[in-house]
Amino acid sequence: MRAQWALRWLPFAVMLLVALTDLVAGPSLGFLPLLTLGPTFASVSGSVRRTAVIGAVALAICVPLAYYNDLLFRWQNNLTIATIISVTGASMLASHLRLRRERELANVRLVAEAAQRVLLRPVPRKAADLQVALSYTSAAAEARIGGDLYEVVTTPHGVRLLIGDVQGKGLDAVETAAWVLGAFREAAYDEPELSNVSERLESSLVRHLSGEKFVTAIIAEVRTEEITLLNHGHPAPLVISANGKIGSVEPPDEGLPLGLGPFAADRPKPHHTPFHDGDQILFFTDGVVEARDVAGTFYPLRERLHFLLDDDPQAALDALRADLLRHVGGPLLDDAAMLLLRRT
Template identity: 70%
Template sequence: MRSLRALRWLPFAVMLCVAVLDVLAGRSLMFLPLLTLGPAFASLSGGVRRTSAVGAVALAICLFLASYNNLVLHWQNNLTVVSIAGVTLASMLAARLRLERERELASVRQVAEAAQRVLLRPVPRRAGDLQVALSYTSAAAEAQIGGDLYEVVTTPHGVRLLIGDVQGKGLAAVETAAWVLGAFREAAYDEAELTDIGERLEVSLTRHLDDEQFVTATVAEVHAGEMTLVHFGHPPPLLIRPDGTCTTMDPPEQGLPLGLGTLDASAAKPHRIPFGEGDRILFVTDGVIEARNAAGEFYPLTDRAGFLTLPDPQAALDALRADLVEHAGGPLLDDAAMLLLHRRCS
């Protein structure tokens, strides 16, 4: 807001400085052409009317100072008047085009937000004895959606979840994420085994992806006191015990990313990890662990696990996200999704 307010006052500040310089220079017209900066700067933040008003003020100042110096009919002053009028007209056109682009951007942003609500629909914050917390940070400053995806569903087979990261960015990544989520939402209810869900996702993506495109993902299912995981080239989750100790749950065998199944006939193998009362488990995408600071250092996720011990899971995840953004010192270079599960004590 401060920068916008300063930008709106900038044309008048520039014209005032030009007027002062012209008065100090005495009988001279050398500084008056700089008055064209007024309408030029006005077009950056104002509308057509405001830009024309600033141009009119610039013309008034020009004529007043020329009269003050008894140089109204001088050829150089006439040229300055024509220059101010021409720059004002060009700035009015630029302001109109800018406003049209801003309206188009606002419309596209509304469509993107609607797509986000359909694609990444709100997941249940409670599923069985689990509390669920979510965080999604887009790498694009003007977007709220990207190629990262997540889902949590309660099925006849138990609570199942998916977190993934589509290769690439932009609308193509969003479209691929939609295919993965649609396939998972159906397979999670139909298939009895997690490996079968993975095969369904692989078949669905094979129909839609190019040979070199892929999706990293983790599919999980919650059981009594433990959790089953199947990894498809995705970063392993972080298990946080009630006493604050954390452990990275590396899989004994990592499967290939989805979409690359034709390169290896062997299916990804499921493995089980402990997940008892009071435990928390954090799933992330590459954008979290690969976020770098100004020194080029990766985000030390395990060292910052203390944030995840806050009583409220969503508040804990929000605190971790804030620390991640502070570590990066600006916009992230990749989308960053985080999914935190907390198993309540009975």
Template identity: 70%
Template sequence: MRSRLSARFTSHVTLQALPFAAIAAVTVIDLMAGTTLGFLPLLTLGPTFASVYGGVRRTFVVGGVAILVCLPLSLYNDVLGRWQGYVILATIAAVTGASMLAARLRLRRERELADVRRVAEAAQRVLLRPVPRRAGDLAIALSYTSAVAEARIGGDLYEVVTTPYGVRLLIGDVQGKGLEAVETAAWVLGAFREAAYDEPGLLAVSARLEATLERQLDEEAFVTAILAEVDDGGIHLLNHGHPPPLLLGHDGSVQKVEPPEEGLALGLASLGPGEPKPQRVPFVDGDQLLFYTDGVIEARDPGGAFYPLDERVQVLLSRDPQDALDDLRADLVEHVGGPLLDDAAMLLLHRQQAA
């Protein structure tokens, strides 16, 4: 953290000094070149650089410094009082004015983006509430990375609740992106939070979600999802067309938990029979279960290779769940080498004796 803050401070100082460094560099070059070559128009680099990082007033000050430096240099180059000198001064003044306008527009845009971030973060706190770090004998870790960097929220969804029927969870991925995907995620999460407490079985919870989406979505929209319920020694899963979770055994084994039958995504019940078949998987002390969305396994590196989650998941073994999941997310971002093209959510359950 200290090195990151130091890097930010260094970058800030560099950007603040850049306009004056540009003016100084042009001054030195012009003096060394003599009167045969004219570099005075390059003094406009000062206010131009200032508009990229500074405000309107700072850009005006830098432009004024550029004009003050230009006057003795014009005398040195024997253009002071001539039309060439007037053109150079007018050019610096015009570029300074344009840079001030650009700085004002940039600051307005930054304020708008800051407002968007605050609203999106508030919406995220309501929609995607922090999951409990402990539920019974489960340690829970979460990682969520939105592909929409400015909004910090997307169409992936998750929830963990403790109900009279045990710990239940949901992880899903809404088809599409943007505000429509966020709205659909809100409908699904609201329906799940209510049904998870009311319905005694996962199939009934699934039916409630399907009924909600049937009322709210058009025929082409859908949500892939996994519903789960933890019991003594095992976990019940209901897979609606979602990527299968990975079971990391206490013995170091890694197993992909494929559903017994392919189930339709939520919202596609009108296409015909496709209700997922419930399955129960042994889940004992020391085991871990990683749920994830397709934004993880479909993330590509610059060469087009998919992220090898099955291979990299070993980082989750014998570590604090949240620290290990943070390391896995960092490895995912490093694999991509830039912003993710799709939302990526990971939810890790670690079964361990309660303290």
């Protein structure tokens, strides 16, 4: 708000400074051409009409100062007036183009938000005996969606979830994420075993992916007193037990990402970890742990898990995300998704 206020009054401040300087210096130095700074600065934040008004104000200042300096109707002053008019016209055009670009960008953001609502639906805040929280930060400055994906569904086989990261960026990554999510939403309801869900996702990606594209992912299913995970080359989640102990749920065998199934001798196998009342499990993409500060230091996720002690899981995850952004000190270089489950 303060920056907008400064930009709004900057053209008038600059023209006043030029006028005062010209009065003090006299006609010998010729500061009047600098009045063109007024409409130039106006085009940065103002409308076309406001830019034209500020250009008229610049002319209104120029004429009496030229009379005071005994320059009226001389070629130097005529050239200054022509310059002010020309710069004002160019600034009005620049303002028009900027406003059109802003409208186009606003439309792109509306489309991105609509696409996000279809592709990345809001996860339920509660699923069975679980509290669910989500944080998603896109690295694209002009978009709300990227290559990370997530889903939580309640099925006849229990609560199942998916978190993943598509290789690459841009619209190709979003399209691939759509294929994975569509396949998971169907398979999670139909297939009684996680391995079968994995096979359905692999088959769908093999049909639609080209080249050596892939998706790292974790498919999980919450059961009584435990959670079953199937890891396809994705960063291992962290479990925070009710007594505060932190552990990483590493898979027993390294599994290839989805989409690279034809190159694998064995498919990854489900593994289990205890998940009792009061326990939490944090799933995340590599955009979280690979985020760096200005010194190049990776984000120390395990050291910051104390933020997850808040009674409200979503407030806890929001606090962790805010700490991540403070660590980076600017925009993220990669999409960052975090999914938190808390058993109550």
